[in-house]
Amino acid sequence: MKKRIAANIWFLLLIVSPVFAQQKANEASFSESQRVKLDNLLNDYISKGWIKAVSASILVDRKPVYNKAFGNNLNRPARTDDILRIASQTKAVTCTAAMILFDDGKFGLDDPISKYIPAFKNPRVLDKFNPTDSSYTTKPATHEITVRELMTHTSGLGYAQIGSPEMNAIYAKAGIEAGFVIHKKLLETEINKLAKLPLAGQPGERWQYSLSIDVLGRLVEVASGLDLNTFFKERIFKPLAMNDTYFALSKEKQSRLATVYTEDPKNKRVKPWVDGVFPGATVNYPINNNGYYAGGAGLVSTSKDYGTFLQMFLNKGIYSRRRILSEKSVALMTSRQIGNIPFTDNTFGLGFEVVTEKGSKLSGQSVGSFGWGGFFGSTYWVDPKKKIVAQIYVQQWPFSHGEIAGRFKAIIYNQTAKN
Template sequence: MYLRILIIVCIYFVAAPASFAQEVLAHRITQALQKYVDSNQVAGINALVLKRGKIIYQASIGFSDRERQTPLQHDHIFRIASQTKAITCTGIMMLYEEGKLLLDDPIAKYIPAFKHMEVLKSYHAPDTSYTTVPAKKEITIRHLLTHTSGIGYAGIGSEEAKAIYAKADIPAGFEKRRIVLGDKMKALAQFPLLHEPGEAFTYGLSIDVLGYLIECISGKSLDDFFRERIFEPLGMQDTHFYLPKQKHERLVTLYTENEQAETMLQKNNYQHYPLVTTGTYYSGGAGLCSTIADYAVFLQALLQGGRQKEFRLLSPNSVRLMTSDQAPDVFLGGPDRIGFGFSVITKKGSVVGPWNEGTYAGGGYFGTHYWVDPNNEMIGLIYTQKHPNSSWEEIQSVFKAMAYGSFLKDDE
């Protein structure tokens, strides 16, 4: 098993020669992460750091399935949830480069259901009734890319959004039923926006709408578009909306925590959505599963200006657009800004932690996180499978601090 995993990883990246000092530092990171497993704060952790396209740290700690005592391996598959968003935004930019859309086009040009939108004026919680006023402007593709469209999140968003979207059974993205994205996105258009387009940031189903837009323009399902245009050319062999049966055993078990923050099995039935062999709901905002190595390949292509070996995913200019502040006048509640599918670290944000201005980052609902630091040609990823997890901010912060402290001293 170890040899097979090593071969898989080496197809993507070459491990950088490590000095004795670097090996000691890497061991310290592993020991630090191991403590979170030993103290029952997580069942397992996969972590990976790349520098100039070479692996400088990689570890699989703990268990993929703690109850069965299955050790976590590098090729185990995680629910990456909102990390899907960056891939969907990449698909939009591919169509933009091909002249098939413009970023400031109204979405109604392609999906007429979004014409003549209404904005929520008042909401009555006891019976979930509401009043609306006509929107003053149309939703554009740029609004959707930056979560400034006014569309909220089903299931995990505000109380108003959850209650209103439940009227049409709009899913958050983790779906086992045989329903299709287009039907639910057109149903979503019948409900009011939470604010005027472009006037505020609301994390929501905007990227799912863009997934449907890709389907409308390409004439393909989002699953087929991703596989043919992104995954197969990049060699991302283990990234799927729904896992092939032969890969089911590699899906990491999903955990949650009790009142004492101790890790326990997640008993909600939705956790098994990746194992549905007849799944048809291709959520552009949250639906994908992947390995840590697969997603690193995608990030490395962006870091290299949109190219991976002979395959050109995007132009450097499109990568620049995706990783720039695309909503400069919108209040986000913190120092960092929003690009297309990424948080973008500003000068103010760079003094909060070790990463540099211009770093872009993201993560997923079930405990996955990554960052790309162009200044240091560095990529870091850390994956768990637990929600909620009261230790998650600490775990990723410790990993990030130690990665920068360990590997950016002696190799310059």
């Protein structure tokens, strides 16, 4: 009997010891001193009146090492389960949807988009623009836009409302908006309308932030036979148990929607957003039943849900033993896809900024780390080498103190960069 008990204890130790060792390794990779520094950083920005609320989440090797919220929403304290407007973080989800269909053999990355959305046949590029009446002349594009060019923002398309003055005017005249829409719209109608307008530049020539991912969302609809909302739910959100991620937020969850703040243009005082701050946009887009599935900006989510989504990439396309993306697609999305086209100190994959050697020296992130952010002051990244998933959310625009993301990153890498 004693031998049997000893054997059972030894067996339990074999199982528990690696788990305990991993837990200790996670704790060692993120110290108490770093937690205190992060607390102080986030509280400092609130006490100085630069922000009203902030939340941050860090996973190391799938385990949470930091998950806190500070400050206040309009009628309640900020919480870690607040539902947040993730804006351009939607782009990574749309690119993932497209790559799921790529894995299914529905299209090739170098297929012309006109093969699936005929309105994009024979694109033309802006040549001359008259600012007095927004009239313009065009010239032929050198080639048709490809799926890969949509995903890398090298399609030649511009961005409504936040692009160049010329494209802002052209898009405004045509009623093209960036995604935070006020009135009912359909993705199919808007993308077909966009296709008839001039490109801002030649496809494949330069990186230019754009409505490309909104067009990609329409491609997902055409290739799958489902609207974007349904495809996201069936192929991404349900498999990943992302139960708080939506285009349209149900009434029973609206009390968890975080407040959006803005800055007074005269004195920079932070105050609640009132529609009109950003012309042609509303922060009520998740609750105004606009019916518009903007693949470039339309989702709300939580740090828990989005962290799960990012962890799937860290797991090379698998989450909870279920494959969402092929390992090949994860590798394509998180590696250089723009050749020698200049892009900051880093490069660009399919939907993500990807850290290069030069960028790594500046940020401390490992080469190959990937991420992006959102209009309302959010930043996220994944560091595959160090197994880090990090997110920080500030629901505010304009945001004069965007350096908070860099300082957040610096605290994380002060220790982990030495390991």
